[in-house]
Amino acid sequence: xxxxxxxxxxxxxxxxxxxxxxxxxxxxxxxxxxxxxxxxxxxxxxxxxxxxxxxxxxxxxxxxxxxxxxxxxxxxxxxxxxxxxxxxxxxxxxxxxxxxxxxxxxxxxxxxxxxxxxxxxxxxxxxxxxxxxxxxxxxxxxxxxxxxxxxxxxxxxxxxxxxxxxxxxxxxxxxxxxxxxxxxxxxxxxxxxxxxxxxxxxxxxxxxxxxxxxxxxxxxxxxxxxxxxxxxxxxxxxxxxxxxxxxxxxxxxxxxxxxxxxxxxxxxxxxxxxxxxxxxxxxxxxxxxxxxxxxxxxxxx
Amino acid sequence: xxxxxxxxxxxxxxxxxxxxxxxxxxxxxxxxxxxxxxxxxxxxxxxxxxxxxxxxxxxxxxxxxxxxxxxxxxxxxxxxxxxxxxxxxxxxxxxxxxxxxxxxxxxxxxxxxxxxxxxxxxxxxxxxxxxxxxxxxxxxxxxxxxxxxxxxxxxxxxxxxxxxxxxxxxxxxxxxxxxxxxxxxxxxxxxxxxxxxxxxxxxxxxxxxxxxxxxxxxxxxxxxxxxxxxxxxxxxxxxxxxxxxxxxxxxxxxxxxxxxxxxxxxxxxxxxxxxxxxxxxxxxxxxxxxxxxxxxxxxxxxxxxxxxxxxxxxxxxxxxxxxxxxxxxxxxxxxxxxxxxxxxxxxx
Numbered sequence: 001x002x003x004x005x006x007x008x009x010x011x012x013x014x015x016x017x018x019x020x021x022x023x024x025x026x027x028x029x030x031x032x033x034x035x036x037x038x039x040x041x042x043x044x045x046x047x048x049x050x051x052x053x054x055x056x057x058x059x060x061x062x063x064x065x066x067x068x069x070x071x072x073x074x075x076x077x078x079x080x081x082x083x084x085x086x087x088x089x090x091x092x093x094x095x096x097x098x099x100x101x102x103x104x105x106x107x108x109x110x111x112x113x114x115x116x117x118x119x120x121x122x123x124x125x126x127x128x129x130x131x132x133x134x135x136x137x138x139x140x141x142x143x144x145x146x147x148x149x150x151x152x153x154x155x156x157x158x159x160x161x162x163x164x165x166x167x168x169x170x171x172x173x174x175x176x177x178x179x180x181x182x183x184x185x186x187x188x189x190x191x192x193x194x195x196x197x198x199x200x201x202x203x204x205x206x207x208x209x210x211x212x213x214x215x216x217x218x219x220x221x222x223x224x225x226x227x228x229x230x231x232x233x234x235x236x237x238x239x240x241x242x243x244x245x246x247x248x249x250x251x252x253x254x255x256x257x258x259x260x261x262x263x264x265x266x267x268x269x270x271x272x273x274x275x276x277x278x279x280x281x282x283x284x285x286x287x288x289x290x291x292x293x294x295x296x297x298x299x300x301x
Numbered sequence: 302x303x304x305x306x307x308x309x310x311x312x313x314x315x316x317x318x319x320x321x322x323x324x325x326x327x328x329x330x331x332x333x334x335x336x337x338x339x340x341x342x343x344x345x346x347x348x349x350x351x352x353x354x355x356x357x358x359x360x361x362x363x364x365x366x367x368x369x370x371x372x373x374x375x376x377x378x379x380x381x382x383x384x385x386x387x388x389x390x391x392x393x394x395x396x397x398x399x400x401x402x403x404x405x406x407x408x409x410x411x412x413x414x415x416x417x418x419x420x421x422x423x424x425x426x427x428x429x430x431x432x433x434x435x436x437x438x439x440x441x442x443x444x445x446x447x448x449x450x451x452x453x454x455x456x457x458x459x460x461x462x463x464x465x466x467x468x469x470x471x472x473x474x475x476x477x478x479x480x481x482x483x484x485x486x487x488x489x490x491x492x493x494x495x496x497x498x499x500x501x502x503x504x505x506x507x508x509x510x511x512x513x514x515x516x517x518x519x520x521x522x523x524x525x526x527x528x529x530x531x532x533x534x535x536x537x538x539x540x541x542x543x544x545x546x547x548x549x550x551x552x553x554x555x556x557x558x559x560x561x562x563x564x565x566x567x568x569x570x571x572x573x574x575x576x577x578x579x580x581x582x583x584x585x586x587x588x589x590x591x592x593x594x595x596x597x598x599x600x601x602x603x604x605x606x607x608x609x610x611x612x613x614x615x616x617x618x619x620x621x622x623x624x625x626x627x628x629x630x631x632x633x634x635x636x637x638x639x640x641x642x643x644x645x646x647x648x649x
Binding site: 010132139260272 | 485486488489490492493494496497498500501502503504505506581584585588589590591600601604607608611612619623626627628629630631634635
């Protein structure tokens with residue numbers, strides 16, 4: 001984990017150091033004298049050799065002090081604190097809903113494998129996956145918010161409950177609908193895998209009814225690969241909803257980093273990338289440990 | 302005797318089918334796969350024609366009135382096109398020449414303006430599938446957009462596949478220190494959430510078709526690396542590779558001449574999966590303004606324009622871009638499935 005984090009820091013540092021524009025020129029703006037650029041360069045330590053700059057970068061990361069955004073002068077730590085709740089308000093319900101809906105749907109499809117309902121749902125899934133996420137959001141926002149007026153077109157407030165009940169439902173519904181198709185398709189293969197096993201035949205042979213076989217025997221075993229997949233999705237809750245956030249003007253982390261990319265705001269991009277990578281690694285570690293409880297066959301090394 | 306000897310003699314001459322020939326036979330039996338192959342081939346022909354300038358070469362020409370109606374909706378009122386004429390002031394112009402400091406220059410400017418030839422070709426009221434804000438043909442735009450989007454998707458996928466295959470082959474074949482180092486690089490790239498990695502690259506390399514290809518290629522190689530590496534670990538100790546070593550084949554020769562053809566079906570399926578994923582990514586990047594430059598058109602920039610057009614009821618650009626994209630991606634995804642089934646008959 002530590003070498004990986006070191007690698008992430010190195011990658012981000014060298015990416016911005018050698019391929020990014022000169023920070024001093026970005027900061028100084030269009031009209032700046034040579035002295036101004038020089039003084040900014042001295043302030044940021046850009047006149048130092050690269051290993052000193054790397055040390056400065058590492059110090060910033062370790063001390064959680066990335067300074068201020070170049071463009072808005074907001075503290076980077078403040079950006080995290082204020083944007084993360086909005087992202088989570090949208091992403092946690094999406095994750096819970098899509099998993100809870102996809103599992104029964106996939107089970108149904110897998111049970112009727114090869115019949116009309118199975119083929120129909122699989123084809124609908126492929127078709128649904130071929131249309132860009134953007135189209136769902138554009139049309140959904142136009143139809144449900146603009147034409148029908150069921151939801152506000154966009155917006156956000158300071159109150160958590162108002163956000164969750166007024167502004168978040170439409171983004172949540174749209175994102176859930178979109179991710180339902182690929183997840184159903186994937187979980188279907190997990191269920192099919194389990195249904196083919198010998199223990200299912202044994203259960204049928206001893207006369208258990210189908211409902212018990214599906215819900216107790218098959219579901220429990222199929223949950224293991226499903227949980228692995230959900231663990232992979234989990235880090236996405238921080239910045240995964242960037243499109244949703246951009247469309248619905250939700251002040252979340254994803255939208256923030258998009259805005260930062262557009263205005264070449266390097267500290268924000270670097271900080272968000274490094275910290276989210278670290279957070280991702282922590283989550284992966286925790287899910288690995290939890291995994292042992294779900295599947296006793298797993299041995300942690 | 303001759304009757305028996307004949308089939309005996311014919312048997313060795315009839316070689317067993319090669320992997321690719323067998324896969325082709327299986328693919329031909331798959332009706333859905335063949336239809337999809339035809340659709341994908343048609344798209345490829347279309348983008349070749351478009352790249353050669355035969356089709357949709359004039360997509361930038363403003364052929365119709367702004368927001369020209371589609372041909373099948375000719376009677377629909379088009380307020381936006383009329384508002385251009387309404388913008389001109391009514392009534393006689395007020396004479397302010399005695400206080401206008403620029404008045405003496407007008408005659409000279411008029412003369413110089415007259416020297417430059419301008420032409421305003423007649424604008425059509427309707428276009429086959431409607432027009433956009435500047436009266437450009439949406440159908441031509443969709444074809445040109447298909448060319449750019451598919452081009453970016455295919456080349457980014459080829460780039461990612463090359464990186465992933467070479468690194469995966471090296472890591473899996475040699476193992477040891479080299480393998481550990483490549484595993485570390487892999488871990489670093491997968492530790493960063495994909496979209497953040499793309500954004501970080503986009504922040505430093507700027508805009509343009511080539512940079513989109515580079516961004517997607519450099520960030521998307523990890524999955525294929527993993528699979529290729531696993532295959533190489535499996536194959537490196539097989540007998541045919543050791544036989545190759547015995548006859549003096551070098552490391553690169555064993556890696557790419559002997560092993561690679563045996564795992565090429567894995568690579569091919571991954572390549573086509575990547576194409577689908579990268580086309581979707583390109584559309585999103587272009588939509589956000591981080592992709593193709595503004596003088597180009599892709600399905601993503603069309604969708605970006607369509608968002609505002611939809612509010613005033615001009616839905617055809619959205620419909621055209623979506624339909625082109627959905628048809629191509631559905632066909633390509635189903636073709637990938639068929640390809641996987643054909644290449645890997647053990648799977649099922």
